[in-house]
Amino acid sequence: MLTVAAAPPDINRLQPLNSGPASNQAVLTTPSDEDTQRNNKLMNKLTHLLERTDEKSSDLKQLSPKQRKAAAKLIEQTGSDIRLRVRQGSKTIRYLKVADSDKRLKMSTHKVLTDEVRKQVAQDFLSEHKALLSINVPEEEFVLFSQNTDDLGYSHLRYHQQYNQIPIWPSDATVHLDSSGNVSLFEGTYIATPSRVASTPVVTADDAMVKAKAAVPDADNATVSQAELIYFALDDKPVRLAWKQEVNVSDSSRWLVVIDALDGSVLTAFNEVMNANIVGSGTDLLGVKRPLNVWNQSGKYYLIDTSKKMYDKSSNPPDGDVKGAIIVVDANHNAQGNDGSIDLFHITSNNPNSWPLSDGVSASFWFIKNL
Numbered sequence: 466m467l468t469v470a471a472a473p474p475d476i477n478r479l480q481p482l483n484s485g486p487a488s489n490q491a492v493l494t495t496p497s498d499e500d501t502q503r504n505n506k507l508m509n510k511l512t513h514l515l516e517r518t519d520e521k522s523s524d525l526k527q528l529s530p531k532q533r534k535a536a537a538k539l540i541e542q543t544g545s546d547i548r549l550r551v552r553q554g555s556k557t558i559r560y561l562k563v564a565d566s567d568k569r570l571k572m573s574t575h576k577v578l579t580d581e582v583r584k585q586v587a588q589d590f591l592s593e594h595k596a597l598l599s600i601n602v603p604e605e606e607f608v609l610f611s612q613n614t615d616d617l618g619y620s621h622l623r624y625h626q627q628y629n630q631i632p633i634w635p636s637d638a639t640v641h642l643d644s645s646g647n648v649s650l651f652e653g654t655y656i657a658t659p660s661r662v663a664s665t666p667v668v669t670a671d672d673a674m675v676k677a678k679a680a681v682p683d684a685d686n687a688t689v690s691q692a693e694l695i696y697f698a699l700d701d702k703p704v705r706l707a708w709k710q711e712v713n714v715s716d717s718s719r720w721l722v723v724i725d726a727l728d729g730s731v732l733t734a735f736n737e738v739m740n741a742n743i744v745g746s747g748t749d750l751l752g753v754k755r756p757l758n759v760w761n762q763s764g765k766y767y768l769i770d771t772s773k774k775m776y777d778k779s780s781n782p783p784d785g786d787v788k789g790a791i792i793v794v795d796a797n798h799n800a801q802g803n804d805g806s807i808d809l810f811h812i813t814s815n816n817p818n819s820w821p822l823s824d825g826v827s828a829s830f831w832f833i834k835n836l
Contacts, residue, residue: 524551524752532556535597543568550823552654553752554701557599559823561651570594573646580612587622587640590648599657606658607638616808618644619798626655629664634695634709634723635816641798654819656698663706666694666726673708673729677722680712680731687714697723697732699818707732711764721764735817737764745817747826755830759817760790768793768812768820768829783811793829795822 528536528551540547546564551557563570571590575582591603600606607624614620619641626636638653668676670692677692678684692708706726713719716738723732735743738761745759745766760769760782767783770791777788794809801807812825820826 524549527551527553527556529556529599532597532599535594539570539594539597543570550750550752552748553754555599555656555698557653557655557657558597558651559653559748561597562649569643569647569649570651571648573642573648575646578646580614583614583620583642583646584609584612584622586642586646586648590640590651598651598653600655601658615797615799617799619649620646621797628659628662628696631664631706632693632695633659633698633704635699635814635819637815637819637821639821652821654814654821656704659696659698659704662696662704663727666706666708668708668724668726668729670694670708673724673726674710676724676729676731677708677710677712677720677734680722680724680734681714681718681720683718684712684714684720687712689713692724694726695723697725699733699816705732711737719764737761743817747818747820747829748823749827749830750823751827755826757817757820757826757829758833761817764815766814766817768825770829770833773833791829791833793825793832795825 525533525536536547536549543563544565545568548560548562548564549558550560552559561570571586571593573582573586575586588604591598591600591607595601595603606626606628608627609622610625611623612620622640622642624636624638624640626633626638633656636655638655639651640648641650641652643649673692674689678687678689681687690711690713692710695707695709697705697707697709708724708726709721710724711719711721719737720734721737722734724730725732743759743761743766745757746754747757749755757768758770758772760767760771762783769782769787771780771782771789773789773791775789780787780790782790783792793812795812796807797810799808812820812822814820
């Protein structure tokens with residue numbers, strides 16, 4: 466994991482240069498010694514950050530100057546090194562935490578924790594670090610869809626992304642809070658706030674449904690769900706305004722199809738029902754796109770590989786009796802109980818080619834590769 470150097474403890478909070486009372490007339494002033502010293506320290510810090518990036522990990526170098534400055538500010542605020550991973554295509558943050566175990570990304574000042582308080586802490590974190598996250602208006606663009614607190618008191622708030630109130634698909638970002646309500650970890654599969662993208666479709670929803678049906682084999686008698694207008698944002702491909710719909714052919718053939726809302730082309734189409742091995746992909750801890758074999762259950766994808774000869778086809782993944790499959794799970798910060806047991810959770814995604822946990826992708830790919 467990339468470690469970014471900590472700011473020296475004597476660096477002051479960043480402030481605008483020559484701040485003072487407003488004036489109706491522009492006045493040229495010479496920066497004070499304090500201003501010059503502060504700027505020199507900031508530049509030295511940013512240079513040091515880049516120098517600390519090793520040759521095998523170029524995550525920090527992928528950040529924009531604005532993001533680098535925001536990373537330096539976060540280090541200053543937390544008083545700790547930070548560890549981060551950058552999504553190669555979109556240059557967004559897919560993993561972020563502090564290196565010191567006794568520090569947090571954001572400390573909570575609340576003595577009583579409720580779901581609303583946790584929600585506000587997470588939202589404040591997203592807003593305070595929007596420059597690093599490359600999100601213009603987090604309170605509008607990140608939409609909370611799931612919030613839960615585990616047995617250890619850790620809370621996990623999951624967000625979908627939207628722009629101009631149009632969902633961005635696929636997207637999934639999570640803010641993790643510790644038992645004291647402090648932000649301990651951020652993980653995300655999302656894109657930077659789009660710019661200069663269309664918001665009015667040329668292709669109608671009805672036409673998109675017809676095109677979606679035509680893209681699916683043996684779909685003459687299929688039913689098509691109402692088309693949903695989305696921004697299609699997969700990996701490093703340009704963001705496209707699109708229509709997303711399901712084409713239901715039979716119990717074993719239910720396709721998700723995305724049609725470009727401007728030119729009517731098929732952006733993606735795949736069967737959501739698992740009746741054979743599904744090939745997906747994901748970005749691992751090294752930032753490399755890896756091929757994966759995954760399990761599909763009603764449009765939800767699991768890091769379960771059933772492609773090996775040892776797999777017993779009488780099995781019932783994901784939660785039934787499973788024999789011979791390779792299953793990657795996540796402890797989700799849970800500790801081992803006194804009886805030696807530990808709660809484990811499936812790693813899931815709404816797209817077989819985009820996964821929220823890069824360490825899960827690494828585990829799946831490298832374990833299977835060396836099997």
